[in-house]
Structures are given as structure tokens and as C-alpha cells.
Amino acid sequence: MSPIRLNLFCLIAAICIGAVSGLAQLNAQSTGQRVEVADGASLRVVEAGRSGAGSALVFIPGWSTGADIWRRQIDAFSKTHRVIAIDPRSQGESTKTTSGNTPEMRGQDLHTLLERFGVRRPILIGWSQGVQDVAAYIERYGTRDLAGIVLVDAAVSDGADGMAARPQETSAQFKMFAVYQAHQQEFLRGMMGAIISKPQTDGAIDRLVAAGMKTPPDIGIAMLVADMFGVDRTAALAKIDCPTLIIASAKSSELSRQQAMARQIRGARFEKVDDAAHAVFLDQPDRFNDLVANFVKELITASPGSN
Numbered sequence: 001m002s003p004i005r006l007n008l009f010c011l012i013a014a015i016c017i018g019a020v021s022g023l024a025q026l027n028a029q030s031t032g033q034r035v036e037v038a039d040g041a042s043l044r045v046v047e048a049g050r051s052g053a054g055s056a057l058v059f060i061p062g063w064s065t066g067a068d069i070w071r072r073q074i075d076a077f078s079k080t081h082r083v084i085a086i087d088p089r090s091q092g093e094s095t096k097t098t099s100g101n102t103p104e105m106r107g108q109d110l111h112t113l114l115e116r117f118g119v120r121r122p123i124l125i126g127w128s129q130g131v132q133d134v135a136a137y138i139e140r141y142g143t144r145d146l147a148g149i150v151l152v153d154a155a156v157s158d159g160a161d162g163m164a165a166r167p168q169e170t171s172a173q174f175k176m177f178a179v180y181q182a183h184q185q186e187f188l189r190g191m192m193g194a195i196i197s198k199p200q201t202d203g204a205i206d207r208l209v210a211a212g213m214k215t216p217p218d219i220g221i222a223m224l225v226a227d228m229f230g231v232d233r234t235a236a237l238a239k240i241d242c243p244t245l246i247i248a249s250a251k252s253s254e255l256s257r258q259q260a261m262a263r264q265i266r267g268a269r270f271e272k273v274d275d276a277a278h279a280v281f282l283d284q285p286d287r288f289n290d291l292v293a294n295f296v297k298e299l300i301t302a303s304p305g306s307n
Helices: 006-015 067-077 103-116 129-141 161-165 167-182 184-195 204-212 217-230 234-239 255-264 285-302
Strands: 033-038 041-048 057-060 083-087 123-127 148-152 244-249 269-273
Touching: 033 103, 041 067, 041 103, 057 067, 057 103, 057 129, 067 083, 067 204, 067 285, 083 103, 103 129, 103 217, 123 129, 123 285, 129 148, 129 217, 129 234, 148 285, 161 167, 161 217, 167 184, 167 217, 184 204, 234 255, 244 255, 244 285, 255 269, 269 285
Parallel strands: 057 083, 057 123, 123 148, 148 244, 244 269
Antiparallel strands: 033 041, 041 083
16 A cells, blocks of 8 residues: 555564465456556546436545455445546556556546546545545646545655655565565455454455455555655645545554644545544445545535535
């Protein structure tokens, strides 16, 4: 995930080497469709719901995951809205590229995708690495064409300055890169055990690990470095002039940074979810969905021409 912090790495280190190997070969929950966003690069896109039913909800997943991690949200919100979820480049079923594996390029991919789908005034919902992608999108394109933003359990990266500000975390993160490269499957299974604290449906963790295995480790490491240390994206916060909701796990090691981030965004709402790990929408899906649904409802009520 985009900034995975010290406590998460320590937990992974304790469990990943001894994790059980051998994933069951499982089919993806939805094949989706492939959409070209750049020369030689196409994204797997899952689309559901009603076109024209208000602002589209666009779900952007975290590192080494894909569209299907949002399955509970796709099923819930597609009853009333157009819903789009993606496998970002080099993740899941999307094209694996040896360059452009940065939030900045993924922000461009997202912009191209929205144009090709004819999406107007979407609500972008980014989790973990997806928060960096949304920040990079805003830095380049602004928020004029967005109805709203939801940032889930990650602080926008302060780039290389973060290495100096948090040297112990940075050291732990770089040590874990070697573990991931040498034991990718075990690392991913350990990571899922760290970021998800509640029981999931049968086979769900296996499917998440299988999706993560589709990203080559060298590319996965490059993505993490670019997410966490490549660019200081905090300047994007001052550019946000649309309604913004920040949802954080009460257990997040970045909780104070997320709260500070909310104070930098004019009118942003901050919500803390108890009894949830990093994947708050998996641990507490009903609470998460209610927060997003209320946010979307208020946007509709406040929009020009509404009663």
C-alpha cells in the first residue's frame, strides 16, 4: 500500500516468512473490460450501476490490489449510482509496464479513462496508494471537474522530506523490500493479515494475494518508492476546492498526519472508524458505506438546481 508504516512492516516481518504457501487457483470475481489509456498500456475496468444516476463513484485501490477489493462497495452503490473501479497499471489484470509506475502517471491514466468513459463530475475514492494517485491527479488537473473526493486511510506523501522526518520508519520500510522481493507470496499473505482484521468470505484473502502476485516484485518496489518518497504531493491539498471526506482507521499509524491533512483542506470532513485496520472498507463495510453514502447524499442536496 502507499505509505505502509512501521507497525505494519513489523507485523508483516513477524508472520510472512512462516506463512503457508500454495494459493488455490481462483477465478476473478468479474472480468471487467480493458480500456487503453496510453500507448501500450490498458487498464482493467469494472463498471456497474446506472449511467446518468448522479455523479459516478470511481474507486481507486491501493498497492498490489485491484478493482475487486471494492466488491462490497460496487455491489452496494451500483444500486443507485454509476460505479467504476480499476486495476491500476501494473496491478491485477492491467498492462504491466516497466516505466510510469508512479502516482503521477496513474493520475494521467485516470484522467484519460474518465474522458473515454464520458464521466463528468465524478467522486474519486482513493485508498492507500490510491490517495497518492488522487493527489497527483489534483496537482495536474485540479478539482474543477470533480464533484467530490474521498481519501481513505493514508496521508498524502511529503516525498523525500519524509525520510528525514521519520528515519526509523524509512529504514524499516526499505528492509522489508528485500523480504517482499524474495518471498512475494508469503509477504502478501502476511500483509493481508495485517491490513484486514476481520474474517472475510471464503477465498477472499487467497484472491487478494493472487491479484498481488500479478505485479512483478521489481515493479512493486519501484511503485512503493515512488508513492512514499518520489514526490512531495502536499501542495495538492491547497488546490482542493470541492467537498472532501477523509476516512481513517482509528488504529492508523498515520492518524495524526491524516488529521493534519484534513485541516489543510478547506471544509474537509474527517471521520475515524473504530475497530478497523488499514482496509477499513473491508473490516467495517457498513460503517464505511454509510459514511460515503451520506457524503454523496449531501453533495446531491447541495448541487445547483436540487430541491
